[in-house]
Amino acid sequence: MKKVMMLAVFSLALALSAAGKSKSIVLYFSWSDAENTRILAEEIARNTHAVVERIIPETPYPRKYAEILKMGRSEIKQKASRPIKALKNDLKNFDTVFVGSPIWFGTYAPPVRSFLQQNDLSGKKVYFFCTHGKGGPGVFFKEAALLAPRSVVGKGFNCYGIHVKKIAPKVTEWLKKDVK
Ligand SMILES: Cc1cc2nc3c(=O)[nH]c(=O)nc-3n(C[C@H](O)[C@H](O)[C@H](O)COP(=O)(O)O)c2cc1C
Numbered sequence: 001m002k003k004v005m006m007l008a009v010f011s012l013a014l015a016l017s018a019a020g021k022s023k024s025i026v027l028y029f030s031w032s033d034a035e036n037t038r039i040l041a042e043e044i045a046r047n048t049h050a051v052v053e054r055i056i057p058e059t060p061y062p063r064k065y066a067e068i069l070k071m072g073r074s075e076i077k078q079k080a081s082r083p084i085k086a087l088k089n090d091l092k093n094f095d096t097v098f099v100g101s102p103i104w105f106g107t108y109a110p111p112v113r114s115f116l117q118q119n120d121l122s123g124k125k126v127y128f129f130c131t132h133g134k135g136g137p138g139v140f141f142k143e144a145a146l147l148a149p150r151s152v153v154g155k156g157f158n159c160y161g162i163h164v165k166k167i168a169p170k171v172t173e174w175l176k177k178d179v180k
Contacts, residue, residue, distance in 0.1 A: 023093075023094055023095045023096060024045075024048045024049070024050035024051070024094060024095075024096040024097070024098065025050055025051045025052070025053065025089055025091070025093075025094040025096075025097055025098070026041045026042075026044050026045040026048075026050045026051070026052040026053070026098040026100065027041075027052075027053050027054075027055055027087075027097065027098065027099050027100070027115060028040075028041035028052075028054060028055060028098075028099070028100035028101065028129075029054070029055040029056075029057075029100070029101050029102070029109050029111045029112050029115075030054065030100075030102060031061055031068065031102060031109065032102065032161075034161065034164075036102065036131040036161035036162075036164045037100050037101060037102045037129075037130070037131045037161075038054065039164045039165065040100060040129060040131055040157075040159065040164050040167065040171070041054075041098070041100050041129075043164075043167065043168055043171050044098050044100075044129065044157075044171060044175070045098075047171060047172060047175050048096075048098075048175060048179070050096075050098065051089055051094070053087060053088060053089050055084055055087075055111050055112060055114075055115050056084060056085045056111075057082050057083065057084055057085070057111045058082075058083040058084060058085055059082075059083070072104045072105060072109070072110075073105055075110045076104055076105040076106075076107060076110070077105075079113075080110055080113075081110055081113050081114040081117060082109075082110035082111045082113070082114055083114060084111050084114045084115060084118070087119075091119055091120075091121070091124075094124070095124055095125060096124065096125045096126075096127070096179075097121055097124050097125070097126050097127075097151075098126075098127045098128075098129060099112065099115070099116070099126060099127070099128050099129070099144065099148075100112075100128070100129040100130060100131075101128075101130050101140065101144075102130065102131050102132070102161070103130050103131070103132035103133070103135065103136075103137060103138055103140055103158075105138075106135065106138030106139055106140070107138055107139050107140050107143050107144075108130070108140055108143065108144050112144070113147065116144065116147035116148060117147060120150075121148050121150070121151040122150035122151065123150065123151070123152075124151050124152070125151070125152045125154060125180065126148050126151040126152065126153050126154070127153075127154045127155070127156055127157070127178075127179055128140065128141055128144045128145070128153070128156040128157075129156055129157040129158065130156070130157075130158045131158070131159055131160070131161040131164055132158060132159075132160060132161060133160070133161055134160050134162075136158070137156075137158040140156075140158070141156050141158075144156075154178055154179060154180065155174075155178040157170075157171065157174045157178075
């Protein structure tokens with residue numbers, strides 16, 4: 001009986017400590033078939049034991065490259081938001097929030113703007129990350145931070161989308177060095 005009780009207490013302690021750890025969430029938007037930003041998001045989540053959730057536009061974007069370029073260019077030019085589906089997770093439960101986007105015309109994709117406009121990240125630690133097509137992060141980090149004015153924004157991470165499958169060591173290095 002004593003052994004059973006001890007086992008129960010031990011299991012409860014384990015469960016509580018695991019619950020205590022899940023204070024980070026990785027949110028990302030990804031459009032291309034390669035899903036570079038999703039792959040990077042999952043690598044970050046794997047390393048930080050974070051919950052991961054995709055930001056999904058209410059109305060899906062077209063799948064044809066020529067069409068998304070036209071639509072994306074116009075939305076970015078107008079600084080338009082793109083309505084997104086409600087999140088499954090309650091951000092109140094997290095104190096560290098990673099937010100990722102593919103680079104679209106030198107900045108974040110419009111669904112990420114919507115996410116940042118709709119969610120209060122006050123007082124949370126926020127780390128932005130992105131994947132790009134070799135053009136670099138552009139003004140992504142600067143503009144994204146402007147949409148999280150009451151957050152503690154740490155150093156972000158970016159990578160060339162094509163390299164995302166071999167980026168794990170650099171992600172680990174970034175998390176160790178720059179993510180508190
Ligand atoms: C609409 C659109 C605009 C893009 N603009 C840029 C850009 O300005 N600079 C750049 O380096 N890559 C640009 N790219 C390439 C993506 O940022 C890159 O392929 C990214 O890794 C895709 O991530 P995903 O697979 O998660 O969608 C653009 C792609 C699309 C579809």
